[in-house]
Amino acid sequence: MRIALLGGTGDIGEGLALRSTRDTDHEIVVGSRDPEKARDRAAVYEDELAGRGIDAKVNGFANPMAADRADVAVACVPAYHLADTVEAVADSLDDTILVSPAVGMQRDEGGMHYNPPGVGSVTALAADAAPEDVPVVGAFHGLAAGRLADLDSDLGWDVPVVGDDEAAKATVTALVDAIDGLRGLDAGPLAAAPEVESLTPLLINVAANNESLADLGVRFD
Amino acid sequence: MRIALLGGTGDIGEGLALRSTRDTDHEIVVGSRDPEKARDRAAVYEDELAGRGIDAKVNGFANPMAADRADVAVACVPAYHLADTVEAVADSLDDTILVSPAVGMQRDEGGMHYNPPGVGSVTALAADAAPEDVPVVGAFHGLAAGRLADLDSDLGWDVPVVGDDEAAKATVTALVDAIDGLRGLDAGPLAAAPEVESLTPLLINVAANNESLADLGVRFD
Numbered sequence A, B: 001m002r003i004a005l006l007g008g009t010g011d012i013g014e015g016l017a018l019r020s021t022r023d024t025d026h027e028i029v030v031g032s033r034d035p036e037k038a039r040d041r042a043a044v045y046e047d048e049l050a051g052r053g054i055d056a057k058v059n060g061f062a063n064p065m066a067a068d069r070a071d072v073a074v075a076c077v078p079a080y081h082l083a084d085t086v087e088a089v090a091d092s093l094d095d096t097i098l099v100s101p102a103v104g105m106q107r108d109e110g111g112m113h114y115n116p117p118g119v120g121s122v123t124a125l126a127a128d129a130a131p132e133d134v135p136v137v138g139a140f141h142g143l144a145a146g147r148l149a150d151l152d153s154d155l156g157w158d159v160p161v162v163g164d165d166e167a168a169k170a171t172v173t174a175l176v177d178a179i180d181g182l183r184g185l186d187a188g189p190l191a192a193a194p195e196v197e198s199l200t201p202l203l204i205n206v207a208a209n210n211e212s213l214a215d216l217g218v219r220f221d
């Protein structure tokens, strides 16, 4: 499959690009608002992989070009810029599954809090912004970017996956499972996205309050 | 310590009573609205433990009597009856730490959803209902009652603990850690209770959507 990482120049994009390239046969394309930045970051990812003996091509393009002919496009951008990003690539999303890993949060003196948009979840916001026939799936929310991008780290994390299109959800779950140390789990339809997204501030709060813990993910058992 | 399980006649009360009695030296007291029901259930718990060679006394009383002289009182009642239960024992809560394991939830066709009261969390509701000098701690929300009560099951679960009183939180965390297979983790102040409580519907949704999974808890790593 061809997987586009929109805004894949950032923290979560780096980890997804490195691990998907290392662990799967999928073609990874890094997107950015700025094609030159996309190419630069793609080259950085290639170098990181080459340093580990993995000879792989990672291409970088402007987001719409990255999304073009992609089977899956992961919108690796801040929640508050997700709708813009999806609208900017809307014309390139034929037969593409759109994946949202985004979580809206707000920090106060109590810690990090879930702060969903009015439609109920960020995944629902992505679905509203996408063309009607584009299946939207929520996934990857609970993966700490720092550890994901550290290829020396063994993960052992679960990834709850939500969405209304069962075939799209199965494709994304298989994509998750193909990455070493990740297990995709069905967490229900799009309407169950708030429960999935609100795990992220809990992970951040637990890491912030326990000195021995950082960059947490989660395992269900 | 003396630990009162208010409404400890129910599902989560059973598991907490059995495991605390088996794994710690604490004195467990089962509370109920009905003292006879409390005594009956306490006897059932004693029998279950005796069948495993554990000879321990478990007492049963009306909730206010159970709370009397307790170091910790866990309100093991449905979220929507928590305030009533706390008010009913308020006069007995001198020097007692009140613990809430309660989660307000609503089910619809999308699955289980977090449904907090207007004050923001069920733990905050407990704090509002309790006398002002009673420290309130949220804990035990993510423990599946069925597996907790099955003493043959090894848990390996984490328990996020929230509250504003650091000493009370440390006492409850130590209580959690004393149960085999549980690890207490500081999840922040009372204001971070929504993030802790909303883990429960996610656990229920993941179990409901994955045939191989049931009675889930969680491990942070």
Ligand SMILES: C[C@@H](OP(=O)(O)OC[C@@H](O)[C@@H](O)[C@@H](O)Cn1c2nc(=O)[nH]c(=O)c-2cc2ccc(O)cc21)C(=O)N[C@@H](CCC(=O)N[C@@H](CCC(=O)O)C(=O)O)C(=O)O
Pocket (backbone or CB within 6 Å): A101, A102, A103, A141, A142, A143, A144, A145, A146, A200, A203, A204, A207, A214, A215, A216, A217
């Ligand atoms: C804890 C971390 O702080 P930070 O870099 O500001 O990042 C804080 C968070 O943004 C970061 O932990 C995110 O991964 C949090 N986070 C999310 N953050 C988000 O903003 N959005 C998310 O959706 C999100 C999801 C998420 C899921 C799981 C999880 O565990 C964490 C998640 C850190 O290491 N801080 C350092 C400073 C940064 C640092 O170490 N920089 C080094 C370089 C680090 C390196 O070696 O790469 C340096 O300046 O030399 C410190 O406090 O000492």
Ligand SMILES: C[C@@H](OP(=O)(O)OC[C@@H](O)[C@@H](O)[C@@H](O)Cn1c2nc(=O)[nH]c(=O)c-2cc2ccc(O)cc21)C(=O)N[C@@H](CCC(=O)N[C@@H](CCC(=O)O)C(=O)O)C(=O)O
Pocket (backbone or CB within 6 Å): B101, B102, B103, B141, B142, B143, B144, B145, B146, B200, B203, B204, B207, B214, B215, B216, B217
């Ligand atoms: C899945 C379970 O259904 P249930 O008994 O209705 O219970 C459903 C849920 O209430 C139960 O899973 C709760 O533990 C869910 N749950 C919470 N439920 C809540 O209502 N509130 C909570 O705060 C809560 C927290 C929680 C945390 C973690 C977690 O994993 C689950 C949590 C089940 O086993 N159902 C059986 C029917 C019940 C059953 O098996 N009965 C047997 C006896 C079972 C036995 O051997 O004890 C029988 O009738 O013969 C089935 O679907 O086949």
Ligand SMILES: NC(=O)c1ccc[n+]([C@@H]2O[C@H](COP(=O)([O-])OP(=O)(O)OC[C@H]3O[C@@H](n4cnc5c(N)ncnc54)[C@H](OP(=O)(O)O)[C@@H]3O)[C@@H](O)[C@H]2O)c1
Pocket (backbone or CB within 6 Å): A007, A008, A009, A010, A011, A012, A013, A031, A032, A033, A034, A037, A038, A075, A076, A077, A078, A079, A081, A084, A085, A101, A102, A103, A104, A140, A141, A142, A143, A144, A145, A146
């Ligand atoms: N950090 C984590 O641990 C983590 C974990 C799981 C999920 N997530 C989620 O993943 C998403 C990305 O997080 P991140 O930490 O990777 O973020 P990030 O590094 O801050 O940003 C990612 C990319 O977003 C693009 N971007 C920034 N502002 C934008 C705008 N106004 N419009 C369009 N694109 C913009 C940038 O790409 P260009 O400049 O190249 O366009 C940037 O490189 C967020 O929604 C977050 O909630 C994060």
Ligand SMILES: NC(=O)c1ccc[n+]([C@@H]2O[C@H](COP(=O)([O-])OP(=O)(O)OC[C@H]3O[C@@H](n4cnc5c(N)ncnc54)[C@H](OP(=O)(O)O)[C@@H]3O)[C@@H](O)[C@H]2O)c1
Pocket (backbone or CB within 6 Å): B007, B008, B009, B010, B011, B012, B013, B031, B032, B033, B034, B037, B038, B075, B076, B077, B078, B079, B081, B084, B085, B101, B102, B103, B104, B140, B141, B142, B143, B144, B145, B146
């Ligand atoms: N089930 C789980 O897996 C689980 C896991 C973690 C946390 N929790 C939380 O723990 C709490 C108890 O859950 P549970 O499953 O144990 O519930 P439960 O078995 O349905 O009820 C527990 C007890 O609550 C008491 N109760 C019922 N109605 C009441 C009322 N109107 N006023 C006062 N007390 C009443 C009853 O005790 P008496 O009749 O003896 O008074 C009952 O035995 C809930 O808040 C739940 O969210 C549950």
